[in-house]
Amino acid sequence: MELLVFIALLLVLVGILAYHRASLTLFTAAIGGLLVLGSFFGTVGLVGWILFAAVALPLNIASIRQQHITKPLLKLYRKIMPEMSTTEKEAIDAGTTWWEGDLFRGNPDWHKLHNFPKPRLSAEEQAFLDGPVETVLRMVDDWHVTHERTDLSPEVYAYLKDQGFFAMIIKKQYGGLEFSAYAQSCVLQKLTSKSMVLSSTVGVPNSLGPGELLQHYGTKEQQDYYLPRLAKGLEVPCFALTSPEAGSDAGAIPDFGVVCKGEWEGKEIVGMRLTWNKRYITLAPIATVLGLAFKLQDPDNLLGDKEDLGITCALIPVSTAGVKIGRRHFPLNVPFQNGPTQGQDVFVPLDYIIGGPAMAGQGWRMLVECLSVGRAITLPSNSTGGIKSVALATGAYARIRRQFKLPIGKMEGVEEIMARIGGYAYMSDASTTMSVGSIDLGEKPSVISAITKYHMTERMRQAIIDAMDVHGGKGICMGPNNYLARGYQGAPVAITVEGANILTRNMIIYGQGAIRCHPYVLAELQAAQLEDERAAVTAFDRALFGHIGFSISNFFRTFWLSLTNSAFSHAPVQDETAKYYKQMNRFSSALALMSDIAMATLGGDLKRRERISARLGDILSMLYITSSILKRYNDEGRQVQDLPLVQWGCEDNLYRAQLALDELFDNFPNRAVGILFKRVVFPFGRSLRRPSDQVEHQVARIMQTPCEARSRLGTHLYLTDEPNNLLGQLEKALTDILAAEPLFDKVMHAANKKLPFYRLNEVAELGLSLGVLSQAEAEKLRVAEVGRLKTINVDDFDPIDMMADKSLLESDAKAAVQAA
Ligand SMILES: Cc1cc2nc3c(=O)[nH]c(=O)nc-3n(C[C@H](O)[C@H](O)[C@H](O)COP(=O)(O)OP(=O)(O)OC[C@H]3O[C@@H](n4cnc5c(N)ncnc54)[C@H](O)[C@@H]3O)c2cc1C
Numbered sequence: 001m002e003l004l005v006f007i008a009l010l011l012v013l014v015g016i017l018a019y020h021r022a023s024l025t026l027f028t029a030a031i032g033g034l035l036v037l038g039s040f041f042g043t044v045g046l047v048g049w050i051l052f053a054a055v056a057l058p059l060n061i062a063s064i065r066q067q068h069i070t071k072p073l074l075k076l077y078r079k080i081m082p083e084m085s086t087t088e089k090e091a092i093d094a095g096t097t098w099w100e101g102d103l104f105r106g107n108p109d110w111h112k113l114h115n116f117p118k119p120r121l122s123a124e125e126q127a128f129l130d131g132p133v134e135t136v137l138r139m140v141d142d143w144h145v146t147h148e149r150t151d152l153s154p155e156v157y158a159y160l161k162d163q164g165f166f167a168m169i170i171k172k173q174y175g176g177l178e179f180s181a182y183a184q185s186c187v188l189q190k191l192t193s194k195s196m197v198l199s200s201t202v203g204v205p206n207s208l209g210p211g212e213l214l215q216h217y218g219t220k221e222q223q224d225y226y227l228p229r230l231a232k233g234l235e236v237p238c239f240a241l242t243s244p245e246a247g248s249d250a251g252a253i254p255d256f257g258v259v260c261k262g263e264w265e266g267k268e269i270v271g272m273r274l275t276w277n278k279r280y281i282t283l284a285p286i287a288t289v290l291g292l293a294f295k296l297q298d299p300d301n302l303l304g305d306k307e308d309l310g311i312t313c314a315l316i317p318v319s320t321a322g323v324k325i326g327r328r329h330f331p332l333n334v335p336f337q338n339g340p341t342q343g344q345d346v347f348v349p350l351d352y353i354i355g356g357p358a359m360a361g362q363g364w365r366m367l368v369e370c371l372s373v374g375r376a377i378t379l380p381s382n383s384t385g386g387i388k389s390v391a392l393a394t395g396a397y398a399r400i401r402r403q404f405k406l407p408i409g410k411m412e413g414v415e416e417i418m419a420r421i422g423g424y425a426y427m428s429d430a431s432t433t434m435s436v437g438s439i440d441l442g443e444k445p446s447v448i449s450a451i452t453k454y455h456m457t458e459r460m461r462q463a464i465i466d467a468m469d470v471h472g473g474k475g476i477c478m479g480p481n482n483y484l485a486r487g488y489q490g491a492p493v494a495i496t497v498e499g500a501n502i503l504t505r506n507m508i509i510y511g512q513g514a515i516r517c518h519p520y521v522l523a524e525l526q527a528a529q530l531e532d533e534r535a536a537v538t539a540f541d542r543a544l545f546g547h548i549g550f551s552i553s554n555f556f557r558t559f560w561l562s563l564t565n566s567a568f569s570h571a572p573v574q575d576e577t578a579k580y581y582k583q584m585n586r587f588s589s590a591l592a593l594m595s596d597i598a599m600a601t602l603g604g605d606l607k608r609r610e611r612i613s614a615r616l617g618d619i620l621s622m623l624y625i626t627s628s629i630l631k632r633y634n635d636e637g638r639q640v641q642d643l644p645l646v647q648w649g650c651e652d653n654l655y656r657a658q659l660a661l662d663e664l665f666d667n668f669p670n671r672a673v674g675i676l677f678k679r680v681v682f683p684f685g686r687s688l689r690r691p692s693d694q695v696e697h698q699v700a701r702i703m704q705t706p707c708e709a710r711s712r713l714g715t716h717l718y719l720t721d722e723p724n725n726l727l728g729q730l731e732k733a734l735t736d737i738l739a740a741e742p743l744f745d746k747v748m749h750a751a752n753k754k755l756p757f758y759r760l761n762e763v764a765e766l767g768l769s770l771g772v773l774s775q776a777e778a779e780k781l782r783v784a785e786v787g788r789l790k791t792i793n794v795d796d797f798d799p800i801d802m803m804a805d806k807s808l809l810e811s812d813a814k815a816a817v818q819a820a
Pocket residue numbers: 239240241242246247248249279280281282283331338493496497498499500501502503504506507610
């Protein structure tokens with residue numbers, strides 16, 4: 001056997017073994033077998049065997065390996081790994097990993113994805129959506145709420161409290177609704193389709209706040225007292241973490257409490273003297289109980305020997321002497337209740353700490369644990385409800401509005417923008433449903449919640465900007481007939497809250513994902529922290545060599561998948577979507593490979609190289625969103641009508657994943673590594689393209705044509721045609737216009753005319769006079785004209801009505817008289 005042939009065989013063997021993630025023993029046995037073959041043909045001599053023994057023996061004999069390889073490497077590792085702050089450790093420890101872990105590990109099992117149960121509503125949850133949710137939607141007029149009253153009406157608040165809207169997460173034993181995360185998501189989506197103020201007001205008490213914290217960490221007394229009161233709406237909660245000095249860096253809050261003795265209800269007790277200045281607190285102006293985060297100090301060691309106890313959460317009734325609350329901020333013309341609160345040396349008992357004095361200093365862990373769930377529900381659901389509403393509204397408007405004698409939705413330039421809205425609507429629903437579904441399976445998905453929060457709110461912002469462009473002046477002129485402008489104004493609210501998006505993309509998604517999802521990194525970190533040296537070496541050895549095998553495997557897998565454009569990799573289906581699964585195999589493997597390369601070359605510096613971290617996080621996010629699209633398609637019975645929406649979503653996300661990888665290589669701090677791995681991952685350059693014009697045309701068609709695919713796009717929206725529901729009216733107008741078009745054509749044909757498609761009431765009279773229309777058909781044209789005018793017209797106002805401060809009229813008049 002020629003030496004070159006032998007080397008080639010060796011490489012192929014190593015590649016196959018690595019691709020299939022073979023164990024070290026199998027590796028050693030297989031290479032040993034090849035050496036025997038080589039010796040038989042005279043290619044391998046004594047030198048070859050000595051080399052093999054020199055590598056194989058220390059690797060396979062644990063005692064030698066641990067003493068001579070692992071121990072020195074552990075020493076080095078301890079030196080170069082940066083210290084983790086307590087808040088970082090607690091953030092890493094909070095929550096669980098789920099499907100994103102499989103994507104991160106480079107070899108996703110698609111059958112596992114398909115087998116996750118599809119979230120479903122119980123009969124009780126469905127009845128709530130059909131009953132109380134629709135009733136409260138009928139009670140709300142968004143223009144009245146956002147412009148005239150700048151608040152929900154007292155009747156709406158009373159109804160929300162009475163029907164348990166603020167208690168969707170509270171257990172039944174306390175009188176709450178105890179809805180699944182999926183049901184909460186559906187309720188929020190439906191509320192958003194009419195009023196963002198309504199969905200924000202309902203979303204917050206069901207997200208991170210006193211209810212959630214009490215259920216997880218409250219003492220029995222606290223639970224028995226507060227939870228039934230919260231469930232009945234006797235208490236309105238808010239939660240105050242953010243202060244003027246600490247927004248994103250919430251762990252740095254300057255608000256503090258000092259454990260001390262003081263007088264409480266006539267007796268001397270050990271309590272806390274609290275001082276805080278908080279802002280941006282949702283529901284604070286109308287709250288009755290204030291959840292407060294502060295740093296607790298115990299200078300006199302009244303609780304123990306620790307002086308700085310750390311972040312602590314307490315529940316303070318707002319009636320407590322010294323609590324200042326009630327003023328409002330004005331968040332972007334979407335005036336849900338939000339405002340500041342202050343307190344100076346407010347003395348309260350230690351029992352006010354959530355979970356009692358034993359939980360002093362545990363506040364940060366409590367918050368990040370609850371946030372990993374809440375962040376996946378409220379903002380993604382509100383955003384998804386918003387995008388879906390915008391998709392249906394834009395589809396209807398683009399079909400009804402004509403310019404250059406054509407519906408604007410038939411123009412290619414408009415189709416491009418509409419396709420993005422439609423694609424986002426399908427994928428947002430898919431991702432949100434899959435994420436809330438994971439919560440119902442018992443997960444606390446901290447990485448997924450960050451991905452879903454960031455990407456759904458970003459897509460919502462883009463969708464509403466796109467919708468404004470398609471609507472032109474109709475979107476810009478505000479008034480009771482404008483269904484877009486409040487969403488456009490309010491989009492940055494969702495971007496900013498619960499982890500502002502720049503921070504979420506650059507620090508949280510990958511920062512948490514890399515450690516939590518990686519099969520070995522956390523184990524290495526934990527092993528290095530063990531105090532028993534023998535246990536540390538054994539644990540580090542297991543993690544380290546597992547890690548090395550994992551990295552070698554990812555290298556060969558990535559190279560092979562890239563070289564073959566994933567043509568031979570596994571997909572669970574054989575239809576048009578198979579190629580997307582295959583491409584994801586490739587990108588998943590490349591992500592696993594480049595994660596290890598980034599960690600190995602940058603070490604602790606990766607945390608500061610935010611843009612590298614952001615791009616790796618983008619790849620993970622795109623894989624997560626793409627798999628949610630494919631799961632949705634599968635869960636809904638692979639409806640071929642939906643295929644353009646699936647194609648658009650998969651192609652857009654995979655294209656973005658490719659871009660993120662390419663930019664990662666081009667900006668990799670170690671240039672040689674960047675250039676080398678670009679060749680491994682893109683041996684023939686970038687192969688994926690954005691969705692084609694044809695696919696975009698098909699998506700735009702779905703959005704403008706009532707059909708099953710369009711109805712699926714609008715599930716869980718409030719589309720009833722009634723006086724103050726603009727979305728419902730628009731849907732009706734679309735159906736009426738489509739019914740009128742053949743009648744219009746019939747009249748034009750009979751009259752031998754080519755009139756523009758307006759004044760349909762006059763066309764109706766012409767049709768009747770020519771005898772080509774029945775009375776019923778003429779009526780259809782008249783009805784369509786009413787809907788058409790309602791759709792294209794905008795509001796106008798008496799200039800005096802537009803003035804917020806009418807007293808200016810008087811002073812202006814006086815000034816005019818004086819001037820005269
Ligand atoms: C309407 C509204 C409602 C809210 N409701 C509540 C509530 O109920 N309770 C509560 O406690 N808080 C609430 N908040 C606070 C909210 O969570 C904070 O606004 C948020 O954490 C961001 O803080 P900040 O606005 O001070 O921005 P800053 O922290 O000043 O950040 C400014 C910008 O810098 C970016 N940034 C910061 N650090 C980094 C980094 N390391 N890397 C990259 N980018 C970074 C951020 O992403 C952001 O874009 C609310 C805020 C708003 C506006």
